[in-house]
Amino acid sequence: MDPNRLAVRMFSDTGNIRKSALPASAPPIIVWFREDLRLSDNPALHAAVRQERPIVCLYIHMNGENAGRPLGGASQWWLDKSLKAFSRDIEQLGGQLTVQAGDGSACLDRVIDETGADTVYWNRRYAAAERDADAEIKAHLKDRGIDAESFNARLLVEPWVLKTGSGGFYKVFTPFWKALRACYEAPAALPRPKSLTGPAPETLRIDDLGLHPEKPDWSTGFDAIWSPGETGALNRLNAFLDGPVEAYPEERDHPGKEDGTSGLSPHLRFGEIGPAQIWRTVTSAMEAGRISEDGGWKFLSEIVWREFSYVLLYYRPDLAEANYNSDFDHMPWRTDEPALKAWQTGQTGYPIVDAGMRQLWETGWMHNRVRMIVASFLTKHLLLNWQNGEAWFWDTLVDADPASNPASWQWTAGSGADAAPYFRVFNPITQGQKFDADGAYVRRWCPEIAGLPDKHLHSPWTADEQTLSRAGITLGEDYPCPLVDHKSARERALEAYETLKSQRTNA
Ligand SMILES: Cc1cc2nc3c(=O)[nH]c(=O)nc-3n(C[C@H](O)[C@H](O)[C@H](O)COP(=O)(O)OP(=O)(O)OC[C@H]3O[C@@H](n4cnc5c(N)ncnc54)[C@H](O)[C@@H]3O)c2cc1C
Known part of the structure; x- marks a missing residue:
């Protein structure tokens, strides 16, 4: 030209x-x-x-x-x-x-x-x-x-930069976090341009890309919660540092607490804010005494989980398709379409699981604690391959991330790097009682059982007929009976894991 x-x-x-x-x-x-x-x-x-x-x-x-x-x-x-x-x-x-x-x-x-x-x-x-x-x-x-x-x-430190003493990449989070914290200093902030001028070539309209769902438009619950874009991202960070960060170390595990976590994940996913901006803002706020070290460092350590996931993705590009730990290639996963569907639609009969899956569908996001519970339920209670869950999250999360999603699924399933051991099966009843003790979360997302007393809210089948009828519930009609029995599902998962161990011993 x-x-x-x-x-x-x-x-x-x-x-x-x-x-x-x-x-x-x-x-x-x-x-x-x-x-x-x-x-x-x-x-x-x-x-x-x-x-x-x-x-x-x-x-x-x-x-x-x-x-x-x-x-x-x-x-x-x-x-x-x-x-x-x-x-x-x-x-x-x-x-x-x-x-x-x-x-x-x-x-x-x-x-x-x-x-x-x-x-x-x-x-x-x-x-x-x-x-x-x-x-x-x-x-x-x-x-x-x-x-x-x-x-x-996109990252504080690109995946090839930090190496272990033996020259490999980090496969365990804690030493990675310590190494990064010890050496990382955020570069100076890069200013927003004052003007942007140049040629204006032919362009499509954003609507031409057909990204907004139609027929049906299932996104009506999203608008009330999210403000995509750079301004929305900066507002979220500032609002979080203006108060909630102080209680973050304790409250981040309580899904009923609306501002217990930052809600920054989709903004980070699309790069509307970068981790270096977050690091700089949080460390300056700590240095100025505006926020506590406890809250600030805990929050930054979670940001670094995202970095760690990118290290895993970089060195294991097939993270979403293959078991990081190939022992899991022998896992006797089941195929059970109705059970998968019940999990996807929040109809398992376990209230904390169903609340999470409904929150995901309605808002495109799910609280981290509940992500772990539902992922454990799918892979252990239902014995369905983690890839089913990873794919569902990929489709339904606004923050679906090519590194954090598969890394976290493999972490929960036990097949990942630095993973939760397979034999640690989250108990959906006690997890609910511990992290949603007042039932605020379950009552919000499973309103049909809101009338149950706290004692039975996380295990409706333990309530007697009178209690159920006072709460206006017929189990199996208004709310599902449990899809599996916790105790026997747990035993089945552990037996499956034993077969893995024996395969390894025989190999
Ligand atoms: C099965 C499963 C799937 C997940 N899939 C995704 C995903 O697709 N995308 C995604 O961003 N996160 C994923 N996570 C991690 C975590 O649940 C979300 O990052 C977090 O819930 C986002 O909410 P927040 O921004 O309020 O988090 P905050 O607690 O405010 O944390 C701040 C930021 O740190 C990062 N972060 C926090 N925890 C983790 C973690 N465990 N792993 C990686 N990064 C973390 C996120 O970027 C987050 O925005 C998954 C976790 C599980 C158990």
């Missing part, structure tokens, strides 16, 4: 046409946004802005062979809103979010041809398919004489 055409027409959100103030001779830089939908503290964007050249903000909705794992429905809902918020933020700075769909290289080629850009910057991704795609695209761009550079916006 003729570089003189770079004094391109730009359309603001109000439809006004302005001339670029930048020299017509400077070729633009394309910033290719992917899982980093933010303007502040964005290394690729910052590197482009520093060059004082026209900038093309590009998002490619990739499909085809090298597109990686297709997003689930709830994540697509989030992405739709996140892209819209990001596009509005860019327009306020005078720019345009250019949206393309298709093969990554082909879309980049089109935008390069249209704008005369000679440079592409992006922030790195870590799942195998995405890494392969990025390497291929980088090689293709270099062949075309286009400069391509990548940066880290």
